[in-house]
Amino acid sequence: MLNLQTSRREPMKLDPIGDWRRTHYSVEIRPELDGQEVILFGWVQEIRDLGGIRFIILQDREGTVQITIPRKKVCSEVLSKSDALQKRYSIGVKGIVKKTEITPRGVEVIPKEIRIFSTATPQLPIDITGKVPAQLEVRLDARALDLCREENIAIFKIQHTAVEAIRSFLFERGFIEVHTPRIIASATEGGAALFPVDYFERKAFLAQSPQLYKEQLVISLEKVFEIGPFFRAEESHTRRHLSEFVSIDIEQAFASAEDVMQLLEQLMQHTCKVVREKCQKELATLNHQVNVPDIPFKRFTYDQLLEDLKKEGIEIPWGEDIPTPAFRTLGKIHPYFYFITDWPTRSKAFYIKPTDNNPEICEGFDLMWRWIELSSGGTRIASKELLIKRLREKGLNPESFKYHLQAFDYGMPPHAGWAIGLERLTMMLTGKKNIREVTLYPRDKFRLTP
RNA sequence: GCCCUGGUAGUAUAGUCCGGUCUAGUAUAGGCGGCUGUCGCCCGCCCGACCCGGGUUCAAAUCCCGGCCAGGGCGCCA
Numbered sequence: 001m002l003n004l005q006t007s008r009r010e011p012m013k014l015d016p017i018g019d020w021r022r023t024h025y026s027v028e029i030r031p032e033l034d035g036q037e038v039i040l041f042g043w044v045q046e047i048r049d050l051g052g053i054r055f056i057i058l059q060d061r062e063g064t065v066q067i068t069i070p071r072k073k074v075c076s077e078v079l080s081k082s083d084a085l086q087k088r089y090s091i092g093v094k095g096i097v098k099k100t101e102i103t104p105r106g107v108e109v110i111p112k113e114i115r116i117f118s119t120a121t122p123q124l125p126i127d128i129t130g131k132v133p134a135q136l137e138v139r140l141d142a143r144a145l146d147l148c149r150e151e152n153i154a155i156f157k158i159q160h161t162a163v164e165a166i167r168s169f170l171f172e173r174g175f176i177e178v179h180t181p182r183i184i185a186s187a188t189e190g191g192a193a194l195f196p197v198d199y200f201e202r203k204a205f206l207a208q209s210p211q212l213y214k215e216q217l218v219i220s221l222e223k224v225f226e227i228g229p230f231f232r233a234e235e236s237h238t239r240r241h242l243s244e245f246v247s248i249d250i251e252q253a254f255a256s257a258e259d260v261m262q263l264l265e266q267l268m269q270h271t272c273k274v275v276r277e278k279c280q281k282e283l284a285t286l287n288h289q290v291n292v293p294d295i296p297f298k299r300f301t302y303d304q305l306l307e308d309l310k311k312e313g314i315e316i317p318w319g320e321d322i323p324t325p326a327f328r329t330l331g332k333i334h335p336y337f338y339f340i341t342d343w344p345t346r347s348k349a350f351y352i353k354p355t356d357n358n359p360e361i362c363e364g365f366d367l368m369w370r371w372i373e374l375s376s377g378g379t380r381i382a383s384k385e386l387l388i389k390r391l392r393e394k395g396l397n398p399e400s401f402k403y404h405l406q407a408f409d410y411g412m413p414p415h416a417g418w419a420i421g422l423e424r425l426t427m428m429l430t431g432k433k434n435i436r437e438v439t440l441y442p443r444d445k446f447r448l449t450p
Numbered sequence: 451g452c453c454c455u456g457g458u459a460g461u462a463u464a465g466u467c468c469g470g471u472c473u474a475g476u477a478u479a480g481g482c483g484g485c486u487g488u489c490g491c492c493c494g495c496c497c498g499a500c501c502c503g504g505g506u507u508c509a510a511a512u513c514c515c516g517g518c519c520a521g522g523g524c525g526c527c528a
Contacts, residue, residue, distance in 0.1 A: 046489085046490095048487095048488050048489065048491055048492095049485085049488090049491095050485060050486060050487070050488060050491070050492085051484070051485035051486065052485075052486030052487095053485095053486040053487060053488075054486095054488090055487080055488050055489070055491090057489080066488090066489075068487080068488090070486070070487090071486075072486085087479095100487090102487055102488085102489095103487085103488085103489075104489070122479090122480055122481080123460050123461095123479070123480050124460070124461090124479075124480090125460060125461075126460085126461065126479095127460090127461060127462085127478070127479065129490075130490090131461095131462095131477095131478060131479090131490055132461050132462050132463095132477075132478045132479075133461085133462070134460095134461055134462075135461090135462085135520080135521080136520090136521085137519085137520055137521085138460095138461070138462095193526085193527085208527095208528075209528055211528055212528090232527070234526060234527050235451060235525080235526050235527085236525085236526060236527060237451095237523095237524095237525095237526095238522095238523085238524085238525095238527095239522085239523095241526095241527075321527095323524085323525085324523085324524070324525085325523090325524080348528085349528035350528075351528075352528085376528085394528095419528090434521095446519080446520085
């Protein structure tokens with residue numbers, strides 16, 4: 001239901017920000033600042049009013065700090081402003097830092113002036129202090145507010161740190177960041193379903209992968225990467241699928257699967273290391289640990305894993321994809337990062353290169369973390385002739401790929417690449433078990449809002 | 451798309467098997483009042499709910515059917 005009411009009581013006189021500028025974030029208020037005047041901006045998270053003394057917990061992006069208002073020691077303007085405060089009001093506080101033994105952080109701020117920038121509805125849809133947990137559905141319906149919770153801020157700071165680590169890692173190794181089209185013409189590219197869109201008078205689709213474009217770019221830019229959203233109109237309704245997800249894609253000229261696997265495991269180690277070091281506070285908030293994995297990661301062939309599964313009583317006919325319950329079993333046997341290599345050619349995409357001495361097997365790989373597929377990649381086919389053959393074998397029409405295929409007339413080098421699902425990576429880094437928790441505004445078959 | 455489980459105040463839950471003292475209990479949030487060191491503050495009072503539609507019955511939150519929605523699982527998944 002739409003809440004058209006902006007404020008519960010008579011319209012409150014709001015304050016302008018004026019010449020106030022933030023001097024410190026909440027967490028920067030430390031006992032060493034004792035006696036110093038500071039300006040804080042943020043939101044009221046909690047109010048504990050004991051009558052003669054009132055405690056306001058001010059929250060900002062970085063954390064919280066206690067504002068203490070002793071009734072008889074502050075001026076009447078501060079008192080009346082603090083009387084009006086409610087949870088989630090956006091406020092500014094100018095005050096004096098006071099070192100204290102009584103408060104857990106050893107510091108509080110005694111206000112000299114309070115400015116109220118914005119009010120909030122009194123009955124919030126979820127409990128922002130986390131005393132009464134709400135279900136994910138309720139939280140997602142009130143996502144803008146839900147994202148104010150410390151736990152969620154921690155999740156997205158970790159994701160940000162990971163993306164930053166990945167970008168700088170790839171920049172250092174000479175990869176060029178690119179942006180390929182989200183709107184594409186053809187629906188004939190393969191298995192996964194596409195979302196149709198109206199493109200002027202024509203039908204177009206939302207891209208499900210940058211695969212073909214990044215391959216074309218290796219003949220010019222050689223080493224490219226892209227971080228961006230892609231779309232899959234699948235029926236999937238699981239804890240690890242979204243209709244819109246963020247993919248981290250690389251493609252590298254003059255390289256093989258083994259080269260990009262080494263790059264990938266180094267990147268994973270690097271990312272875990274950076275997150276572990278930079279996000280200690282966030283990981284503590286989430287009560288989660290990130291361990292830095294040793295490299296190289298274990299490499300298992302498809303055949304080896306079929307043997308493992310056989311021992312567990314799960315028989316999979318050779319050539320079939322590994323079903324989800326079997327992956328869960330593998331995750332129990334191998335509770336760490338591992339590669340799966342030597343997949344049957346028929347179980348992988350048309351552009352994955354079959355091995356030279358046995359075309360039944362291909363040079364595709366998956367990077368698993370326990371039972372979750374974090375990344376998949378491989379050596380690509382560089383020969384136009386072979387690519388056309390593989391398209392036909394997959395029941396695809398080479399004519400639909402003519403613009404892609406033309407790149408193979410202009411000196412397509414041997415090349416390889418992979419793609420990481422950012423949200424799945426974030427699940428691993430945060431310990432969250434539902435992909436919707438690590439997505440700001442998740443899109444799935446049933447959810448299109450907010 | 452299929453299977454299982456569920457849908458009770460803003461939120462989270464009890465009650466559902468075995469229909470009737472359910473005028474629907476509790477916690478938290480919200481409103482009002484009190485309290486000078488709280489940090490899940492405390493105390494008192496108040497407000498507030500049985501997903502929608504149909505059926506069975508003297509009587510339905512409770513049983514049956516359909517729908518919608520959610521969680522989990524499966525399938526689908528360059």
